Amino acid sequence: MQSELKSLSKIFSEVIFRIPDYQRGYSWESKHLKDFWSDIEQLPDNKSHYTGVLTLEPVSAENYRAWEDDTWIIESKHYNPMYVVDGQQRLTTAIILLQCILDSTDDAELINYTEKSDIKKKYICEPKGKGISRSYIFGYEKDNPSHEFLKQVIFGDTSLNHSTIEETIYTKNLKNAKEFFLEKIKDLSKEDMEYVFTTLTQHLQFNIFYIEKDLDVFVTFETMNNRGKPLSHLELLKNRLIYLSTKFNVEQSESIQLRKAINESWKSIYHYLGKINKSQLDDDFLRTHFLCYFSELLEEKFSTAYRARRYFNYGDDYKDYLLDDFFTPKRLSESEPTPATDDETAAYTQKHPLNINTVFEYSQSIKELVKTYYLTAHPDDSEWSDVEKERLTQINRLGSGEIFKLCTAALHKFPKCTEREDLLTTIERFGFLSKLKTYYFDIDITDITAKVFSEKISLTDVRKALSEPTDKFAKSKDFHDAIKALGKNLNNGYYNWRQLRYFMYEYEQHLRLASKTSRQLLKWSEDGRREDFNRDHKTIEHIYPQKISGGDWNEAINGKVYSIKERNALKNSIGNLLPVSHAKNASLSNKSFYDKKGSETNQVGYRYGCLSEIQVSACAKWTGVEILRRGIYLLDFMEHRWNVKLGDAAKKAEVLGLKFVLVNENTDIETVTNQKVPVPTAPSERVEDRSDQVEF
Numbered sequence: 001m002q003s004e005l006k007s008l009s010k011i012f013s014e015v016i017f018r019i020p021d022y023q024r025g026y027s028w029e030s031k032h033l034k035d036f037w038s039d040i041e042q043l044p045d046n047k048s049h050y051t052g053v054l055t056l057e058p059v060s061a062e063n064y065r066a067w068e069d070d071t072w073i074i075e076s077k078h079y080n081p082m083y084v085v086d087g088q089q090r091l092t093t094a095i096i097l098l099q100c101i102l103d104s105t106d107d108a109e110l111i112n113y114t115e116k117s118d119i120k121k122k123y124i125c126e127p128k129g130k131g132i133s134r135s136y137i138f139g140y141e142k143d144n145p146s147h148e149f150l151k152q153v154i155f156g157d158t159s160l161n162h163s164t165i166e167e168t169i170y171t172k173n174l175k176n177a178k179e180f181f182l183e184k185i186k187d188l189s190k191e192d193m194e195y196v197f198t199t200l201t202q203h204l205q206f207n208i209f210y211i212e213k214d215l216d217v218f219v220t221f222e223t224m225n226n227r228g229k230p231l232s233h234l235e236l237l238k239n240r241l242i243y244l245s246t247k248f249n250v251e252q253s254e255s256i257q258l259r260k261a262i263n264e265s266w267k268s269i270y271h272y273l274g275k276i277n278k279s280q281l282d283d284d285f286l287r288t289h290f291l292c293y294f295s296e297l298l299e300e301k302f303s304t305a306y307r308a309r310r311y312f313n314y315g316d317d318y319k320d321y322l323l324d325d326f327f328t329p330k331r332l333s334e335s336e337p338t339p340a341t342d343d344e345t346a347a348y349t350q351k352h353p354l355n356i357n358t359v360f361e362y363s364q365s366i367k368e369l370v371k372t373y374y375l376t377a378h379p380d381d382s383e384w385s386d387v388e389k390e391r392l393t394q395i396n397r398l399g400s401g402e403i404f405k406l407c408t409a410a411l412h413k414f415p416k417c418t419e420r421e422d423l424l425t426t427i428e429r430f431g432f433l434s435k436l437k438t439y440y441f442d443i444d445i446t447d448i449t450a451k452v453f454s455e456k457i458s459l460t461d462v463r464k465a466l467s468e469p470t471d472k473f474a475k476s477k478d479f480h481d482a483i484k485a486l487g488k489n490l491n492n493g494y495y496n497w498r499q500l501r502y503f504m505y506e507y508e509q510h511l512r513l514a515s516k517t518s519r520q521l522l523k524w525s526e527d528g529r530r531e532d533f534n535r536d537h538k539t540i541e542h543i544y545p546q547k548i549s550g551g552d553w554n555e556a557i558n559g560k561v562y563s564i565k566e567r568n569a570l571k572n573s574i575g576n577l578l579p580v581s582h583a584k585n586a587s588l589s590n591k592s593f594y595d596k597k598g599s600e601t602n603q604v605g606y607r608y609g610c611l612s613e614i615q616v617s618a619c620a621k622w623t624g625v626e627i628l629r630r631g632i633y634l635l636d637f638m639e640h641r642w643n644v645k646l647g648d649a650a651k652k653a654e655v656l657g658l659k660f661v662l663v664n665e666n667t668d669i670e671t672v673t674n675q676k677v678p679v680p681t682a683p684s685e686r687v688e689d690r691s692d693q694v695e696f
Contacts, residue, residue, distance in 0.1 A: 006208050008094055009201045011054070012123050016070060017091070017138045018059070020083045021263050022242045024235040025146050025170025025270065026177070028089050033180045036093050040199045047203065054206040055086035067142070072128055073135040085211060093177060094200060095138050098123055099154055100181040101197050104188075112194050124155055145267055146170050154178055166267075168274035169281065232282035233319040238266045240327050241359055247332050248356045258360055265367035272374035283319075285373055288405045289366050290318045292412070294326075295450035297352065327354065327362075372412040376404065384416065391424035397502050397524060398431045402445040406462075409452035414459045423463045429642055430466040433473060435499055436482040441469050474644040480655060483635075483646065486574075487657045493572025500540060504579040504612065507637055511611040517682040522581050522610035541580045543622055544571055545590045552592035556623050561664045569657055570624055575631030581610040593622040614680040624661040625672055631656045633677045649673045 019025075028036075043049050059081035064074055073079045084091060102116055102124075111119060121127075125136045136155075140147040145166035151157050152165055154174055165171075185193060231239075245258040273281045331354040352358070375382040379392040388411075395407055407427060414420050434441045448465060451457040457465075473479055487493045494500060508522045525539075544557060557567060570576060597617040598605020606617035619626050635652045639645060646652055650669045653659050662668060 005205050007048075007202050008123075008204055008206070011206060011208065012137060014077070014079050015137075016073060016079045016081050016135065017056075017084050018067070018081065019088050019092075019140045019144070019146075020057075020085070021141055021144065021259070022239040023084070023088060024231060024238075025140075025144070025168065026089065026092050026173045027170065028093060028173060028177060030176070030180065032089070033093065033177055036090070036097075037181070037184055039204075040097075040196060043199055043203060048205045049199075049203060051204040051206050052090055053087055053209060054084070054091060055209040055211060057083040057085050057211040059083055069133065069142075070135045072133075073126060086209075087206065090206075091138070092174075094204065095123060096154060096174070096177045097181045097200060098197075099156075100178060100185060101193060101200075103156065103182070104185055104193065109190070111197050125157070143263060143267070145271065146174065149174060166271050168267075168270035170270060170274070172274055232286075233316075233322070234269070234282040234286045237286070237322055237327065238262065240323060241363065244327060244329070244332070244354070244359055245356075247329065248359075250356050254356060258356055258363075261360055262363045265363040268367045269370045272370045276374060276377045284401065285370065286322075287318055288373060288408055289369050290322070291405060291446070291450050292369050292409065292453040293362065293365050294318075294321075296454035296456070327359070369408075369412060373408050376408045376411055384411070385421060387421040388416075388424055391421070391428050394428050394506070395424070395431060397505065398428070398435075398499075399502075400431050400435075402449070403427060403431045406445055406449045406452070409449045410459070410462065413452050413455060419459050419463075423459055426463045426467050426470070430470045432499065432502070432642055433470055433479075433644070436486075437473065437478055440473055440478055443469060474642070479644060480646065483638075484655045484657065487569070487572070487655075493569065494574040494577055495540070495542070495572045497574075500574075500577065501579075503638070504540060504577070506641060507634065508579060508610055508612050510637055510641065511615065511680055514679045515611060515681055517611075519682050521682065522579055522612070539579060541578050542571055543576050543578050543593070543596065543616060544627065546571055547590050552594070556593065556621060562624065562660075566660055566664070570627050570661075573627055573631050573656055573658060574634050575627040575629070575656070575658075578606075578616055579610060579612050581613065593619075611680045611682065614682070615678060618678045618680065623665070624658070625665055625667065628653060628656065628658045628661045629672050629675065630677060631658065632673060 039049050039051070064081040065071055067074075067081070070081070074081050098119075101111065102120060105111055105116060107116055109116070123137060125134045127134045134157075136151065139150055145168050149165050149167075149171040153171070185196065188196065241262045242259055245255050245262060248255060248258075269285070273285060375384070376392060377396060379389040379396075382389065384392075392407060395403060407424065410420065410423055410427075414423070430441075434443075443465065448457065448462060452462060486497050497503070505522065505524055512518075512520070544553065548554065557570065559567070562570070595602075596605055598607040606613035609617075616622075616630070632649050632652045635646050635655065646655055649672070653662070653669060662672070
């Protein structure tokens with residue numbers, strides 16, 4: 001490969017750049033943008049900064065003639081068409097920042113003595129004479145969803161095409177990058193703006209490599225993309241499949257059709273994945289499809305279920321299998337023996353040859369599954385039944401990745417029916433209760449998911465496999481002990497329960513039904529990921545506070561009556577924990593109960609919160625009795641909601657570890673429970689979209 005060092009200004013000299021179809025889209029996130037901006041901001045005057053490698057491949061006439069909007073600039077103005085093989089993230093970022101500078105500059109102003117129109121003509125697009133046609137200097141190949149997005153959203157041009165803008169993970173990143181740079185330069189003086197422009201176009205130096213004709217560009221792409229943000233396995237897999245499409249001994253038209261099929265499949269994948277609010281999507285979806293497509297094949301390959309399951313449950317073995325064992329160029333050679341590490345693998349690969357039909361079938365399979373995967377994450381966009389939508393929404397709030405895959409499999413393979421609704425209900429119950437004592441449930445969810453995908457288990461048997469151990473646990477002493485143990489969790493009791501947020505939200509929905517209101521006064525936030533346990537500290541409050549700031553609480557819960565240990569137990573008992581719907585409630589955390597409730601003159605507090613808060617605000621005071629009463633009431637709800645048994649009120653007081661309240665308050669369980677917890681009523685008038693409202 002030939003190489004040389006060039007600035008952006010020299011790179012964009014009678015060259016037209018396209019990101020080829022085997023490349024991933026724009027994947028830089030905030031941390032990468034901050035580093036890029038820091039390089040520009042901290043560069044001393046008249047000094048250059050080595051920005052990295054830019055690998056280009058000259059585009060053949062056969063390929064560029066398919067660019068119907070660009071042939072004129074290539075053939076008449078002799079611009080050199082180039083594929084960006086490596087370095088597209090840095091190059092795209094530079095162009096986005098350049099466009100932001102243009103957007104932030106008045107048309108009448110010059111930038112370093114250069115008119116905006118000339119800068120745009122050099123870096124963004126050039127009109128075809130005096131007509132309406134134009135050629136974009138930098139962009140994607142036309143069939144890529146990012147192509148229209150870049151033109152319309154980033155460059156701000158009107159498209160001549162009828163097609164609507166598709167949003168994907170990559171287009172989100174493009175939009176975020178533009179918003180990031182617009183924010184950075186919005187307050188810059190003209191002098192500082194020109195400094196950024198000069199640094200960007202003159203002082204960022206790229207090491208340019210030109211790929212020679214006899215070098216395999218697909219292999220080069222895989223080996224060179226180990227800088228910056230690494231390629232995901234889903235992105236590498238797309239490149240590998242496109243590479244294989246060029247190697248099959250078939251008619252060229254067949255290879256072209258396969259390549260189109262692969263591109264369409266990945267367009268669909270990133271269209272749907274881009275709409276899901278979830279982290280690590282590439283790997284999660286690829287593992288899910290691996291279960292779907294290879295579960296039966298791997299059972300056939302390995303003599304033991306254990307050897308097969310390691311591809312589904314542990315590490316990155318499934319990724320290595322895809323790229324190193326199954327979709328590997330070594331399997332294309334008919335003159336060499338089938339590559340294998342053992343006799344089992346040799347027999348397996350001989351039975352399942354790698355050919356054009358295999359790759360096509362795989363591309364269609366992964367395209368079909370991504371829609372189900374998306375709808376499982378966003379059931380309200382589906383045409384499934386209301387029961388299915390509700391259960392899936394609940395399951396998604398539980399935050400279990402393995403259960404999510406099982407739901408995807410069930411919805412993909414089992415036809416819509418009442419039994420499928422019952423299965424989702426069973427899955428939600430299993431998901432909630434199994435987290436109370438994980439080791440009690442000796443069930444391999446991944447194995448069940450694989451059997452669903454390979455159609456080796458019926459809907460009825462899946463439900464039975466989950467319901468039987470769940471029922472057994474719900475009736476056992478282990479269940480009572482698990483609930484009791486939550487209250488004894490170190491010094492924070494129920495406050496440290498990982499499913500507390502989910503439980504409280506479900507209780508809020510119970511109150512909505514009881515009060516017959518359609519309003520959602522407590523909004524669930526998808527940002528509260530299952531691994532972010534600290535989020536509960538922002539959305540769930542102690543009514544009787546952890547730190548007492550005044551005498552009111554000493555009077556309500558008398559220190560002479562209750563020991564320090566007992567007061568700590570009351571503070572962290574489930575009956576003393578409350579979901580809050582407004583950020584200002586947190587500022588009241590150490591105030592008296594009267595202040596926390598709020599008033600007509602002070603409209604911040606429980607009276608103006610969600611239904612759970614309104615219910616608590618109906619209490620005249622807040623003592624150990626109220627904490628015990630509400631705790632029993634919440635356990636009553638648990639019994640009804642998840643079909644479990646915890647015993648009568650006295651047994652529940654024992655489970656809560658609060659029997660000492662009866663002794664200290666000189667009362668009995670009947671007196672405590674005779675006073676019912678009121679069903680809250682939603683206010684008839686409510687200020688919506690308050691600035692202090694937060695998502696739970």
